[in-house]
Amino acid sequence: MATDSWAQAVDEQEAAAESISSLQINEKDDKPKDDKPKDDKPKAEANGAKTEGNGNKTEEDDKDDKAAQSLLNKLIRSNLVNTTNQVEVLQRDPNSPLYSVKSFEELRLKPQLLQGVYAMGFNRPSKIQETALPMMLAEPPQNLIAQSQSGTGKTAAFVLAMLSHVDPENKWPQCLCVSPTYELALQTGKVIEQMGKFYPEVQLVYAIRGNKLERGTRLQEQIVIGTPGTVLDWCQKLKFIDPKKIKVFVLDEADVMIATQGHQDQSIRIQRMLPKSCQMLLFSATFEETVWNFAKRIVPDPNIIKLKREEETLDTIKQYYVICNSKEEKFQALCNIYGAITIAQAMIFCHTRKTAGWLAGELSREGHQVALLSGEMQVEQRAAVIERFRDGKEKVLVTTNVCARGIDVEQVSVVINFDLPVDKDGNPDNETYLHRIGRTGRFGKRGLAINMVDSRFSMNILNRIQEHFNKKIEKLDTDDLDEIEKIAN
Numbered sequence: 001m002a003t004d005s006w007a008q009a010v011d012e013q014e015a016a017a018e019s020i021s022s023l024q025i026n027e028k029d030d031k032p033k034d035d036k037p038k039d040d041k042p043k044a045e046a047n048g049a050k051t052e053g054n055g056n057k058t059e060e061d062d063k064d065d066k067a068a069q070s071l072l073n074k075l076i077r078s079n080l081v082n083t084t085n086q087v088e089v090l091q092r093d094p095n096s097p098l099y100s101v102k103s104f105e106e107l108r109l110k111p112q113l114l115q116g117v118y119a120m121g122f123n124r125p126s127k128i129q130e131t132a133l134p135m136m137l138a139e140p141p142q143n144l145i146a147q148s149q150s151g152t153g154k155t156a157a158f159v160l161a162m163l164s165h166v167d168p169e170n171k172w173p174q175c176l177c178v179s180p181t182y183e184l185a186l187q188t189g190k191v192i193e194q195m196g197k198f199y200p201e202v203q204l205v206y207a208i209r210g211n212k213l214e215r216g217t218r219l220q221e222q223i224v225i226g227t228p229g230t231v232l233d234w235c236q237k238l239k240f241i242d243p244k245k246i247k248v249f250v251l252d253e254a255d256v257m258i259a260t261q262g263h264q265d266q267s268i269r270i271q272r273m274l275p276k277s278c279q280m281l282l283f284s285a286t287f288e289e290t291v292w293n294f295a296k297r298i299v300p301d302p303n304i305i306k307l308k309r310e311e312e313t314l315d316t317i318k319q320y321y322v323i324c325n326s327k328e329e330k331f332q333a334l335c336n337i338y339g340a341i342t343i344a345q346a347m348i349f350c351h352t353r354k355t356a357g358w359l360a361g362e363l364s365r366e367g368h369q370v371a372l373l374s375g376e377m378q379v380e381q382r383a384a385v386i387e388r389f390r391d392g393k394e395k396v397l398v399t400t401n402v403c404a405r406g407i408d409v410e411q412v413s414v415v416i417n418f419d420l421p422v423d424k425d426g427n428p429d430n431e432t433y434l435h436r437i438g439r440t441g442r443f444g445k446r447g448l449a450i451n452m453v454d455s456r457f458s459m460n461i462l463n464r465i466q467e468h469f470n471k472k473i474e475k476l477d478t479d480d481l482d483e484i485e486k487i488a489n
């Protein structure tokens, strides 16, 4: 599909890739192992708690790590790594974000919650769960700003923290969790319901548009999950919640809550109503530097879990790019991919509603079961589309950025960037890129991310994304079916 007009751009691409390889070598040689600024040192680390990437390993730990690594290598060599036991293998690989040395029992969860965790099929905590939970459950409560790769169990971590902190005897809201979208609030609410299944004394209420309560209501539910506007109304105007009684405040997808003007105003106004003693927990897979600094300013004395740039991408998600010359060629490439590999479910991201609508139409004509989701739809409609997709009623979801974050659908094996994510100034939107590709490869599953490049401009965006994450994105020729087949193995 590549044409001559692309030759130069491809050369630039390959040159960029080469410079990435050499960058990697330099990074290893020159960069200090821990590049966190000194004052970022988590309090809990000082207390002896283990945090990601700390240097306090004992010889015994090293031996364990080596043994785990050697077991992993053996398993890989003997082809035992398949999708069913992959999570288990990753949980024993010290380099994986799913690695843990503790069991859920050791995290001292209430028996009802332990039962909930096991009923959800979780065997061991992930790295973020193992690291963040002791910090979140410590007494006196400590604030936390935490970053961990997409799909590594952040939601489960802060849900367990909220459920642990609730006093079921007290019939009023004690934990407040704010999500950027209606769909995400619903999804997180589901996790609270599942995890709290054996803890029926704890109740949950959704502060989302459409949930109209009578004036004068005083909520009895201990956990409130919602979107910032409605939560603010419930605290301030309608007084359904007494903010002074809130013990835990969670900002999910914290970077977008801070970076988006409207969300930021509302979140800060909510925060100002909370008591000084209220624990603040901020979670996201991405924190751009300025947002990170802002977060540190608004959260008093926080514990910090931060990824190094090269840790942000997941090795379980293989990334490719395809060169095309028009949207029709991109569509053809997509058909070739579908013709060559079995795709359980796919999410396809477009830059505009118009392209998304066009693409959904073309895919339907080809016989695919397609769902279309874009920003102009009513939130309830959007939630219904996601629910159908989650249930497998449609196999392809064509969407814009509205769905880039947080949505957790295990069966998504491929993410296609039909258009690469750019911000309003035409620069690469690295954070959105990471969130989009993170819709696949959930909790150790393998995933494919395929980027469609259709101009010199988008080639440049792709190069800059590679440079940002210091991660090579391989070229894929979608005219060669054997080559496509290979990437799925």
Ligand SMILES: Nc1ncnc2c1ncn2[C@@H]1O[C@H](COP(=O)(O)OP(=O)(O)OP(=O)(O)O)[C@@H](O)[C@H]1O
Residues within 6 Å of the ligand: 121, 122, 123, 124, 125, 126, 129, 148, 149, 150, 151, 152, 153, 154, 155, 156, 157, 284, 285, 405, 406, 407, 408, 410, 438, 442, 443
């Ligand atoms: N310890 C665990 N063992 C097995 N599966 C888990 C565990 N923790 C979470 N999961 C599952 O992994 C998937 C991803 O988890 P979750 O949605 O919490 O990730 P996340 O880090 O919040 O993702 P995102 O960054 O996309 O918001 C979910 O389907 C969840 O049920």
